[in-house]
Amino acid sequence: AQSVTQPDIHITVSEGASLELRCNYSYGATPYLFWYVQSPGQGLQLLLKYFSGDTLVQGIKGFEAEFKRSQSSFNLRKPSVHWSDAAEYFCAVYNAGNNRKLIWGLGTSLAVNP
Amino acid sequence: GAVVSQHPSRVICKSGTSVKIECRSLDFQATTMFWYRQFPKQSLMLMATSNEGSKATYEQGVEKDKFLINHASLTLSTLTVTSAHPEDSSFYICSASFGGYEQYFGPGTRLTVT
Numbered sequence: 001a002q003s004v005t006q007p008d009i010h011i012t013v014s015e016g017a018s019l020e021l022r023c024n025y026s027y028g029a030t031p032y033l034f035w036y037v038q039s040p041g042q043g044l045q046l047l048l049k050y051f052s053g054d055t056l057v058q059g060i061k062g063f064e065a066e067f068k069r070s071q072s073s074f075n076l077r078k079p080s081v082h083w084s085d086a087a088e089y090f091c092a093v094y095n096a097g098n099n100r101k102l103i104w105g106l107g108t109s110l111a112v113n114p
Numbered sequence: 115g116a117v118v119s120q121h122p123s124r125v126i127c128k129s130g131t132s133v134k135i136e137c138r139s140l141d142f143q144a145t146t147m148f149w150y151r152q153f154p155k156q157s158l159m160l161m162a163t164s165n166e167g168s169k170a171t172y173e174q175g176v177e178k179d180k181f182l183i184n185h186a187s188l189t190l191s192t193l194t195v196t197s198a199h200p201e202d203s204s205f206y207i208c209s210a211s212f213g214g215y216e217q218y219f220g221p222g223t224r225l226t227v228t
Binding site for chain 2 (some may be wrong): 030034036041042043045046049051063090092096100101104105106107108109
């Protein structure tokens with residue numbers, strides 16, 4: 001069955017430090033992958049997506065993610081974290097089967113220390 | 115582009131009453147709309163998928179008589195929580211798609227049932 005795993009429930013980093021949020025997926029076909037960010041009490045904002053082509057994807061707010069098929073991973077990175085990046089981050093894979101829905105990871109909560 | 119709105123953003127209602135939440139795609143025609151429920155500190159749970167002019171497809175475990183979904187036009191879907199009870203209190207998020215892989219999310223509606 002298709003699934004998305006975000007191994008880290010909670011991460012704390014210092015402002016200015018680099019960040020990597022992990023995402024592993026299980027999907028039989030070519031995956032369409034997404035990273036979303038959710039600030040407290042807010043909806044979801046798309047950070048970036050991967051459909052095909054270059055496996056290093058650039059997104060908004062200085063984020064990037066790298067698709068590694070051999071590792072079934074789509075990790076999100078940012079070289080220097082800002083306090084405003086504190087939020088919940090969700091990885092998702094699109095299920096192109098009959099139900100055409102997104103399969104979500106459980107999310108990683110990011111805290112940023114000043 | 116691809117803006118989705120939800121109304122209301124917050125609603126408080128008394129137990130036993132019904133509440134309607136609207137989801138609108140403002141600048142595109144949404145052939146498919148999705149309704150999610152999110153519990154505190156948790157991921158999104160898909161409740162149902164609706165296609166314009168068709169009956170909604172509910173996920174397993176979601177009571178279709180309790181959560182009525184109508185997708186009457188290409189820009190509007192509504193979720194009605196009937197006979198609401200405190201356990202229905204949650205954050206409800208809609209998303210819309212115009213047939214591709216992406217979903218565009220609304221800002222969410224905080225429902226509190228007293």
